Amino acid sequence: MSDAEFVVEGVTKRYDAVTALSSVSVAVRPGTVHGLVGPNGSGKTTLFHLLSGLARPTDGRIDRPDVPVGVGFQTPRFYPDLTVRENLSVFRSFAADPPPESWTETLLEELRLEPAAHRTASDLSGGFRTKLDLALAMVKRPTYLLLDEPLTDVDDHSRRRIVSFLAEYPGDDRCVVVSTHNVEAFGEAFDRVTVLVDGTVAFDGEVAEDALAQYRAALE
Structure with missing residues (x-):
């Protein structure tokens, strides 16, 4: 593990009787645009809140770099x-x-x-x-830019410009993490995706040539 990584290890998050995340492990690294993707209710927003420090895990651990x-x-x-x-x-x-x-x-x-x-x-x-x-x-x-659905209500021209700008932002030492269900808009910008389904990781890895097809395959 690099000192500059966000590391989520074996994290479970419960809200009373509801388990929003179950045994999730993810590493978020500099130099990437990393997508936290999944349908509504998949747990991606909960994971985003854990990464950003707005929530604490019920079980497991999160290591945040001092950046x-x-x-x-x-x-x-x-x-x-x-x-x-x-x-x-x-x-x-x-x-x-x-x-x-x-x-x-x-x-x-x-x-x-x-x-x-x-x-x-x-x-x-x-x-x-x-x-x-x-x-x-x-x-x-x-160093780390964490964004939850950053294209809401934005017009098409601005959307394309924003995605292009975010794709260029990381360089070698910064990272953009995007929580979204709009994989199609960000597909070409993502270097890595974590696909969440029902609070568990269905896929976590580098993006292939067609991110949208890769995402849909993980949902099957």
């Missing part, structure tokens, strides 16, 4: 009374070693947030709210 982590949520979270640019400035200030301000400008451009930069966040449409939440997750340029 910066950014998290984007299915329901966007931001300061509603601040503008897009003000939100980015505030979240950037939380970093112990913030990246140059030029990174903020890159996010505004690549995520197509520039037209809304001076708008109050509470006035944004659903798509712009999603893109703002993504920008806030990335503004500290984290």
Whole structure:
């Protein structure tokens, strides 16, 4: 195990009488775009919450590297009374070693947030709210970027641009983890996928040429 890996080993998560995850083991490594995929109710969001520290396992263990982590949520979270640019400035200030301000400008451009930069966040449409939440997750340029359904309400052009941007983000020392049921949109970007079905791992490994076909085969 590398010190830079997220390692989930033999993890079970129960909510009262419901077992959301059962004996799940996964390693998430730098240099990859890693998909946590599966149908609704498969346990992928529970695993995402465990990785992000929002929940604790009932059994098993999770080893988290001591590196910066950014998290984007299915329901966007931001300061509603601040503008897009003000939100980015505030979240950037939380970093112990913030990246140059030029990174903020890159996010505004690549995520197509520039037209809304001076708008109050509470006035944004659903798509712009999603893109703002993504920008806030990335503004500290984290080593691990954890995203839960990051394409919700986003138009087709922005969707393709976002996927392309995320595919280029890891380099050799960063990682993007995407929890989604939309395998088709991310298929070409994924280097590795963990397919969850009914709280267990149906497949975990590198992506073949056709990620969608690989995903469907794991569901059979």
